[in-house]
Amino acid sequence: MHASFAEGKRYNSYVGHFRRLYGERLQKVVIDAGFTCPNRDGSAGRGGCTYCDNAAFHPSYSTPGIPIRRQIDEGITFHRTRYRNASSYLAYFQSFSNTYAHLSELRRLYLEALSHPAVAGVVIGTRPDCVDAEKLDWLADLKEGRAAAGWSRVVGGRELNAPIVIVEYGIESCRDETLRRINRGHDFACAAAAVRETASRGIEVGAHFILGLPGESREMMLEECAEINALPLKTVKFHQLQIVKGTAMEREYARCPEDFERFTLDGYLDFFVDMLERLRPDLCIERFAGEVPPRFVNETPWGLVRNAELLRMLDERLEARDSWQGKSVVRINAPLSK
Secondary structure, three states: OOOOOHHHOOOOEHHHHHHHHHOOOEEEEEEOOOOOOOOOOOOOOOOOOOOOOHHHHOOOOOOOOOOHHHHHHHHHHHHHOOOOOOOEEEEEEOOOOOOOOOHHHHHHHHHHHHOOOOEEEEEEEEOHHHOOHHHHHHHHHHHOOOOOOOOOEEEOOEEEOOOEEEEEEEEEOOOHHHHHHOOOOOOHHHHHHHHHHHHOOOOEEEEEEEEOOOOOOHHHHHHHHHHHHHOOOOEEEEEEOOOEOOOHHHHHHHHOHHHOOOOOHHHHHHHHHHHHHHOOOOOEEEEOOOOOOHHHEOOOOOOOOOHHHHHHHHHHHHHHOOOOOOOOOOOOOOOOOO
């Protein structure tokens, strides 16, 4: 087994990544800063991505219109019941596209979050078509301490003189045909360019992918691991497609369910182990499955299985198969057929 994974895991966990770097868990606190999306206001498209209802993916304490500091306070209170040992937090700008504004507004929002005494950094969720050189240059200055003079925090007994800065891009799929079908409004080349431009400035980059989008077979999804491995990513999130009520994807699924790869829980665990084997071992796995509140979906085929239980089941499946992240990594230079 690969010997470098933290906490006895058979994969490179996000929690272990922060514990190695800072000596403690860093917990994300979700912020809704009231952003929208170019795929909704007409800049890139209208109607949004076909799978999207943003309310299904963020917690109840995160409410637009409430001051950021209050959202952080309420988020810390919420998380202290589950993660009692967490003392430092990352302000997670999650809802919609959190770089989709003028830089002056972004500066105000990010610095407001960083003014909270328990916040050690920001995580910025956005689309790859919502960044430019000016924004990325400023984020690089923020990461180096030049854009937040005098800022400091103590994390894990270590003094930080500049905040942690992470940018997470919603990529969803490496296939242009799929991105067009879900009305994403950008292609994979746009996503790859944004990731490379961000990483070239020394900013930690994460990406999000959905497994089970229409038209993608299990074999096609596994092929995408080569594209993911080729990007200068530090973290990745995956979740199984969950068909949310009222979305365009719900209507598409009703018309052509045969176009969707639907996973049982047992089948998904084995499939994700297959993915882990193909992912390079230095990638941090932040999430491998998602939870949507039952009121947002018509069915819960896995039952009400919480994330902690899913992680335990993944550990057991890796052990049973004597498998680990990167076991079967093969670098493929040829791009996917798109």
